[in-house]
Amino acid sequence: MTSLLSINRLKVHFPVVGGVFRRQTGAVRAVDDVTLDIAPGETLGLVGESGCGKSTLGKAIVRLCNPLSGSIHFQGHNITHASQSQIRPLRRDMQMIFQDPSESLNARHSVRAILEEPFVIHKIGGKSDRKKWVDELLDRVGLPSSAADKYSFEFSGGQRQRIGIARAIALKPKLLICDEPVSALDVSVQSQILNLMLELQREMGLAYLFIAHDLAVVKHISDRVAVMYLGKIVELAGADAIYQAPRHAYTKALLSAIPVANPMAKKQRILLEGDVPSPINPPRGSAFGHRMNHPLYEQTIDQDLSLTEIETGHFVAADPCCLSAEDYRTLSQR
Amino acid sequence: MSEVLLDVKNLITAFDTDTGLMRAVDQVSFSVKKRQTLGIVGESGCGKSVTAMSIVKLLPQPSGRILEGRVHFKGRDLVPLESREMRKIRGNEIGVIFQEPMTALNPCHRIGKQLSECFLIHKNMNKKEAWQASVEMLKLVRIPAPEHRIGDYPHQLSGGMRQRIVIALALACRPDLIIADEPTTALDVTVQAQILDLIKEQQEQLGMSMILITHDLGVIAETCDDVVVMYGGRIVERAPVHEIFHQPRHAYTRGLLASMPHLETPRKSLLPVIPGMVESLQNFVIGCRFCQRMKRAGATTKERPPYREISPGHWVEACPQCVEGI
Numbered sequence: 340m341t342s343l344l345s346i347n348r349l350k351v352h353f354p355v356v357g358g359v360f361r362r363q364t365g366a367v368r369a370v371d372d373v374t375l376d377i378a379p380g381e382t383l384g385l386v387g388e389s390g391c392g393k394s395t396l397g398k399a400i401v402r403l404c405n406p407l408s409g410s411i412h413f414q415g416h417n418i419t420h421a422s423q424s425q426i427r428p429l430r431r432d433m434q435m436i437f438q439d440p441s442e443s444l445n446a447r448h449s450v451r452a453i454l455e456e457p458f459v460i461h462k463i464g465g466k467s468d469r470k471k472w473v474d475e476l477l478d479r480v481g482l483p484s485s486a487a488d489k490y491s492f493e494f495s496g497g498q499r500q501r502i503g504i505a506r507a508i509a510l511k512p513k514l515l516i517c518d519e520p521v522s523a524l525d526v527s528v529q530s531q532i533l534n535l536m537l538e539l540q541r542e543m544g545l546a547y548l549f550i551a552h553d554l555a556v557v558k559h560i561s562d563r564v565a566v567m568y569l570g571k572i573v574e575l576a577g578a579d580a581i582y583q584a585p586r587h588a589y590t591k592a593l594l595s596a597i598p599v600a601n602p603m604a605k606k607q608r609i610l611l612e613g614d615v616p617s618p619i620n621p622p623r624g625s626a627f628g629h630r631m632n633h634p635l636y637e638q639t640i641d642q643d644l645s646l647t648e649i650e651t652g653h654f655v656a657a658d659p660c661c662l663s664a665e666d667y668r669t670l671s672q673r
Numbered sequence: 674m675s676e677v678l679l680d681v682k683n684l685i686t687a688f689d690t691d692t693g694l695m696r697a698v699d700q701v702s703f704s705v706k707k708r709q710t711l712g713i714v715g716e717s718g719c720g721k722s723v724t725a726m727s728i729v730k731l732l733p734q735p736s737g738r739i740l741e742g743r744v745h746f747k748g749r750d751l752v753p754l755e756s757r758e759m760r761k762i763r764g765n766e767i768g769v770i771f772q773e774p775m776t777a778l779n780p781c782h783r784i785g786k787q788l789s790e791c792f793l794i795h796k797n798m799n800k801k802e803a804w805q806a807s808v809e810m811l812k813l814v815r816i817p818a819p820e821h822r823i824g825d826y827p828h829q830l831s832g833g834m835r836q837r838i839v840i841a842l843a844l845a846c847r848p849d850l851i852i853a854d855e856p857t858t859a860l861d862v863t864v865q866a867q868i869l870d871l872i873k874e875q876q877e878q879l880g881m882s883m884i885l886i887t888h889d890l891g892v893i894a895e896t897c898d899d900v901v902v903m904y905g906g907r908i909v910e911r912a913p914v915h916e917i918f919h920q921p922r923h924a925y926t927r928g929l930l931a932s933m934p935h936l937e938t939p940r941k942s943l944l945p946v947i948p949g950m951v952e953s954l955q956n957f958v959i960g961c962r963f964c965q966r967m968k969r970a971g972a973t974t975k976e977r978p979p980y981r982e983i984s985p986g987h988w989v990e991a992c993p994q995c996v997e998g999i
């Protein structure tokens with residue numbers, strides 16, 4: 340098996356409790372039947388609107404929340420229900436970068452303490468080794484070595500994100516889960532961080548799961564892109580293919596909504612009515628067909644709308660509401 | 674040439690801090706014509722929001738104040754006006770759309786009450802008329818089932834719906850000018866598209882002017898007629914929208930445009946970057962502030978670079994190191 344991470348029919352549900360006895364009255368289906376895999380050194384972009392479950396998927400992979408069913412395999416190990424002590428050695432190879440570096444860095448620790456912590460936890464190296472490694476890390480992410488004795492609040496947002504990245508790459512991981520790593524940053528700082536991530540990937544052969552809502556940024560950094568809607572992946576393809584020839588109606592709408600930095604560009608925008616429906620009681624059929632009041636919605640109730648390969652490497656949900664008639668016919672013949 | 678609605682001249686806004694008076698907005702001048710949209714773009718801390726809040730005089734008190742300059746709105750200078758006078762203009766003749774709809778709305782009152790407040794105060798309606806007018810406003814911003822929604826509290830609505838309510842509030846009294854401070858930053862891209870279309874449509878129907886503040890150049894390109902680019906509390910470039918995007922002259926504008934990934938940029942290529950970061954307010958020099966970031970000699974000049982009009986309506990801060998051929 341060549342994939343670094345493979346997720347099979349993963350479900351993450353959160354209970355909704357109500358009433359006097361705090362009984363479970365329902366479930367938020369944050370991640371509902373997701374299958375995907377990431378190869379070593381690859382960037383998989385994950386896009387979708389807020390509440391679609393993309394962050395939960397990221398957290399489930401590093402086991403910051405527990406899956407209900409399905410499986411997660413990392414480097415061949417099944418980590419779906421692994422205990423904390425079983426998963427700890429694997430965390431060396433799998434790290435996370437968070438959206439808001441001011442919240443994910445401990446304000447009471449100096450930068451040196453923050454960056455030494457991964458080595459301490461995994462019992463690697465002696466005091467002098469660690470000191471040397473911290474200096475190397477700072478240098479690698481473009482911070483002066485004097486930064487080591489400062490505290491995270493003394494830095495700007497972009498510099499804090501550099502510290503977050505330094506901590507994540509400290510143990511030379513194979514996979515980084517990046518949850519909106521640049522969305523809190525200004526345009527000019529954002530490009531600096533993206534460049535840093537691209538360079539690190541080339542040097543260290545890192546694989547990224549890049550979760551973001553900025554579609555232009557995702558296209559830029561990703562090899563493949565998965566589009567998520569209401570807990571499900573609706574389309575998965577190579578980055579160029581998905582942007583040039585999207586098949587799913589939701590992907591098309593999402594792409595047409597990006598504002599283009601060219602005042603001359605005239606384009607047809609597909610306007611979506613309403614918001615993403617609640618994942619507590621999702622529609623029984625095609626979720627997007629339901630939002631659009633599609634005439635074929637009735638057909639999709641309780642049907643299998645799972646991802647099917649329409650072209651080599653291009654997967655799309657077999658959903659009659661969201662595909663062109665021609666595409667749907669091709670799919671149903673397979 | 675259409676009539677000028679708002680004319681801001683040499684505006685200086687400063688804040689009292691522990692280390693002295695800090696100029697967050699340093700001699701800014703621009704004007705907005707009737708029915709036109711002016712975009713103000715820049716990174717955080719460039720003074721774009723402070724500029725807007727100086728116009729409606731909603732600066733944090735007591736630290737913020739306007740030191741110099743004039744803000745002519747419909748021929749009247751707003752700077753010397755007392756807060757009682759200002760209150761008659763704000764909400765009535767100038768509407769404001771804030772970034773975070775959850776903080777702009779009062780969580781303790783039903784949205785109907787908050788909406789009818791503008792009609793009660795500015796339009797001398799009675800309660801029943803005001804309520805009716807509020808339902809009309811909700812219809813205008815396309816809230817489904819407005820008769821039911823009007824009794825909701827803000828927390829019962831989604832982010833996009835809340836922003837629609839804030840827009841309804843700003844539009845309620847049919848103002849002449851709308852100031853929208855990052856109206857779509859907190860929203861998803863599909864909802865952002867809905868909201869921008871809604872604002873544009875209402876603006877055209879009601880014949881309003883608008884100042885749109887954002888850091889998103891894509892949003893600017895799609896909505897604005899004129900653009901002001903701010904850096905370090907100053908305007909570095911001011912031009913019609915197509916000139917900003919197709920013939921940017923200032924190095925900062927160019928850098929900003931280049932550093933944004935487009936759908937057309939080759940994948941996984943390194944993006945051009947603007948090195949360094951914005952200097953903090955107290956360290957700003959008198960000379961060219963972008964040269965200060967780039968660590969160039971232009972930062973050490975004792976004088977501020979002059980403004981020059983390089984083609985009709987296209988103004989640039991003429992620092993010889995930031996603008997080629999000047």
